[in-house]
Amino acid sequence: MDDDPRNKKKVKEGFPKPFFSPKSRNDNHSSRNSRHEATPLAMYEKRQRVLNNFELQPPEYLINSQYLIEEHVEKAVRYAGEIDGVSPHIDITNRTDVLRIIDKGKKQEVIPAQVSPENNAVLSLSVFNIKISKYNASEDLLLRIPMHEIAAICYIKDDQQHTLAIKFGTPESCKLAVLYCESKTAAEEICALVGQCFHLVYMEATVDLLERQIRPLELGGGGSTPTGTVSTIVNNTRQANKHSFETESRFSRVPSDSGSNRNSDSVTGDELLKDYMTKLTTKLNAEELRKFAQHLQEDWQRDNRFDEFCDKVLVLLGPDRKQLLSEMLPFIPVDNYQHFEEFLRRNDILLLENSSTLSSSRTNLRSYPTRRSLGEVSTTSSVSNNATSGEALDHLLDLANAQYNSVDVDIDPTHDVPSEDY
Amino acid sequence: MVYTMGDRNLYSKLMVDVVIGPTLDKLEKKDISAAQTLRRAITKAESTIPGLTYDLVRGLLKKGEVSDRLDMCETLLRLGGTTDAEELRIPRTEPSFKTLYKCACDLKLILSRIPDQIYDRKQFLETIKDIASSIKILLDAVNRVIAEMPQTESGSRQILEERKKEFVRYSKKFSNTLKEYFRDTNQNQNVFLSANFLIYQTNLILKTVKQECC
Numbered sequence: 001m002d003d004d005p006r007n008k009k010k011v012k013e014g015f016p017k018p019f020f021s022p023k024s025r026n027d028n029h030s031s032r033n034s035r036h037e038a039t040p041l042a043m044y045e046k047r048q049r050v051l052n053n054f055e056l057q058p059p060e061y062l063i064n065s066q067y068l069i070e071e072h073v074e075k076a077v078r079y080a081g082e083i084d085g086v087s088p089h090i091d092i093t094n095r096t097d098v099l100r101i102i103d104k105g106k107k108q109e110v111i112p113a114q115v116s117p118e119n120n121a122v123l124s125l126s127v128f129n130i131k132i133s134k135y136n137a138s139e140d141l142l143l144r145i146p147m148h149e150i151a152a153i154c155y156i157k158d159d160q161q162h163t164l165a166i167k168f169g170t171p172e173s174c175k176l177a178v179l180y181c182e183s184k185t186a187a188e189e190i191c192a193l194v195g196q197c198f199h200l201v202y203m204e205a206t207v208d209l210l211e212r213q214i215r216p217l218e219l220g221g222g223g224s225t226p227t228g229t230v231s232t233i234v235n236n237t238r239q240a241n242k243h244s245f246e247t248e249s250r251f252s253r254v255p256s257d258s259g260s261n262r263n264s265d266s267v268t269g270d271e272l273l274k275d276y277m278t279k280l281t282t283k284l285n286a287e288e289l290r291k292f293a294q295h296l297q298e299d300w301q302r303d304n305r306f307d308e309f310c311d312k313v314l315v316l317l318g319p320d321r322k323q324l325l326s327e328m329l330p331f332i333p334v335d336n337y338q339h340f341e342e343f344l345r346r347n348d349i350l351l352l353e354n355s356s357t358l359s360s361s362r363t364n365l366r367s368y369p370t371r372r373s374l375g376e377v378s379t380t381s382s383v384s385n386n387a388t389s390g391e392a393l394d395h396l397l398d399l400a401n402a403q404y405n406s407v408d409v410d411i412d413p414t415h416d417v418p419s420e421d422y
Numbered sequence: 423m424v425y426t427m428g429d430r431n432l433y434s435k436l437m438v439d440v441v442i443g444p445t446l447d448k449l450e451k452k453d454i455s456a457a458q459t460l461r462r463a464i465t466k467a468e469s470t471i472p473g474l475t476y477d478l479v480r481g482l483l484k485k486g487e488v489s490d491r492l493d494m495c496e497t498l499l500r501l502g503g504t505t506d507a508e509e510l511r512i513p514r515t516e517p518s519f520k521t522l523y524k525c526a527c528d529l530k531l532i533l534s535r536i537p538d539q540i541y542d543r544k545q546f547l548e549t550i551k552d553i554a555s556s557i558k559i560l561l562d563a564v565n566r567v568i569a570e571m572p573q574t575e576s577g578s579r580q581i582l583e584e585r586k587k588e589f590v591r592y593s594k595k596f597s598n599t600l601k602e603y604f605r606d607t608n609q610n611q612n613v614f615l616s617a618n619f620l621i622y623q624t625n626l627i628l629k630t631v632k633q634e635c636c
Contacts, residue, residue, distance in 0.1 A: 199543075199604070202547060203547070203604040204604075206547045206550045206551060207550065207597055207600050207601055207604070209550070209551060209554050210550055210551075210553065210554040210557070210593075210596075210597045210600070211594075211597050212554075213554045213555070213557050213558040213561075213593075214557065214590055214593045214594050214597060282568075282583060285569045286569065320573055321573070
């Protein structure tokens with residue numbers, strides 16, 4: 001390729017000086033956060049848009065990650081085009097193989113044999129994608145490659161041409177985008193920046209995966225982990241978030257006299273419920289949880305037999321765990337509150353304020369007014385609002401079912417964690 | 423990397439698990455009484471003077487003029503996954519207990535591969551995925567055992583719950599250490615140390631199950 005000295009000259013001339021006009025910033029090890037505007041170099045450049053460029057130091061060309069995440073880096077290149085039908089198995093670290101593909105592309109006129117100022121382009125790079133646009137007034141988009149579709153990028157110096165080849169596509173078939181840079185340094189810099197994007201995207205994704213395994217347990221305060229596959233966990237987390245969102249909107253739609261306190265109370269009430277349900281999962285096995293949810297749904301909600309619900313839950317918990325009932329006190333709707341208090345006393349269950357078994361990292365039960373039910377917590381202006389009491393019960397039931405479902409999913413130990421594309 | 427007393431105590435406890443334990447297992451086959459006496463004595467001595475075993479092993483290595491050639495943190499991590507000590511084995515035959523033991527061994531084995539794989543980025547990412555999956559499977563197995571444990575006055579279930587919480591805490595620390603490492607790849611020693619803590623927490627779960635259920 002380009003053995004003809006005339007071509008060499010053309011290529012060299014093909015990058016007019018100055019080729020681009022960077023808005024240059026220093027971003028090296030010693031001053032990674034310092035950003036300096038460079039003075040435009042010539043009148044020619046002033047007609048061009050200033051590129052969002054950085055002065056980076058070889059050999060690593062390290063850049064502050066935030067610029068790749070929050071912004072983008074622009075480099076001036078010459079874009080030859082893309083070549084289809086590249087084998088996914090091709091190793092683009094093999095110089096000869098890549099040059100053969102490029103030569104074939106030129107012969108088939110898929111890409112031009114020579115590039116000229118007509119091919120001047122802007123390569124824009126961020127953790128999301130590589131975007132190549134014409135370096136003209138309208139900056140017509142030529143190619144966009146999402147980061148997860150990029151398999152590899154390589155730099156080849158062939159005679160005086162500094163070629164960049166980007167292999168991308170799906171596992172079945174790949175393409176090769178061919179670009180030319182002004183110098184070896186410029187080509188190496190782009191390779192290094194793409195490498196940093198890979199690093200950010202895949203490292204973060206992998207650690208996130210690890211955290212997703214741990215997070216449900218942290219949220220549960222060390223309670224029983226939901227069993228099941230990774231996707232189950234993700235779904236469960238989403239479900240939990242959904243609950244949280246619904247709860248907030250549900251609780252805050254009721255007018256309140258204590259406006260600014262309302263939201264915080266509502267959230268605390270929601271957290272309180274979740275904490276309690278999480279605690280139940282550590283004290284009850286799956287079958288007991290199912291029964292608890294059943295009593296809630298059938299005896300209390302459907303049949304409105306609160307007495308029966310209390311009696312059955314007392315039997316379910318037994319003498320060793322009956323104290324758990326006192327921790328339900330803040331969730332009992334106001335219309336059942338007095339009855340529930342008497343029920344606790346009758347069965348020698350310590351009232352909430354005397355209980356020493358309560359523990360929660362996120363709530364402070366003692367800060368609750370002693371005789372305040374969730375109905376009151378959620379709305380100060382509608383204590384007798386049956387709908388609100390009903391909502392509290394609904395929510396408790398939702399949480400009970402969610403907790404039960406989360407421990408009842410069959411585990412498939414052979415199921416793999418999702419893999420990232422490389 | 424800052425070396426702390428906490429690290430020294432961790433190394434010491436891991437040495438009991440991965441160096442002393444297997445040696446005593448061998449002795450036990452020849453002289454069970456002597457092995458048990460020694461085991462009790464070392465456990466007692468270690469609890470009285472935390473770090474004693476580390477000092478002992480370190481002293482031996484220094485005397486043999488090999489201590490400078492040995493990265494203790496990395497070596498213990500390599501040993502942590504490959505060594506099987508009687509003290510950590512759960513003799514219960516029910517599926518939940520067998521699964522728990524297997525999951526714990528699997529996780530330790532994967533963690534012990536870190537020193538070999540940390541420098542190969544792609545391989546290391548795969549290893550982290552394996553670790554994530556193993557952590558989850560182990561915790562599910564622990565939950566199954568907890569669910570099968572009867573409610574007793576001695577509070578065995580609560581003790582194991584606490585062990586599980588600690589394990590989750592150290593899993594989170596491990597995850598944070600990885601984040602730090604990806605920002606600064608010179609921090610590989612911190613990854614080794616964090617992985618060692620996770621192995622130690624895994625061993626603690628096994629010991630707790632053995633103590634409370636066997």
